[in-house]
Amino acid sequence: MLKRRRFKQTKTLHQRLADEAARLREExxxxxxxxxxxxxxxxxxxDETAMQIDAWLHSPGLRAPT
Known part of the structure; x- marks a missing residue:
């Protein structure tokens, strides 16, 4: 059976998305x-939209739709 190669991210998702967006804009x-x-x-x-969605999902005021 194959084992998954796992590694721990050193940056948060928000940081990785921001870095990637900045790199793409510079390029x-x-x-x-x-x-x-x-x-x-x-x-x-x-990437910027994904950052906004991630922030929304982790916001303390998030409520389930009614």
């Missing part, structure tokens, strides 16, 4: 307008 800034640049900016926005 996109160096490119001229085009498909690759738009893809990088889209991924950066997705």
């Amino acid at each position: 996109a800034r160096a490119l001229s307008p085009g498909r690759r640049r738009e893809m990088l900016l889209r991924r950066a926005r997705q």
Whole structure:
């Protein structure tokens, strides 16, 4: 049976998403307008949206829908 390789994350999910979004925006800034640049900016926005969703899920005022 194969064992899963597990490792402990040293940064929080929020930090990893923020770092990735910043890296993608920096990479996109160096490119001229085009498909690759738009893809990088889209991924950066997705990371930022994921950060907002994570913050919402962990907020103390979160209530179940009624």
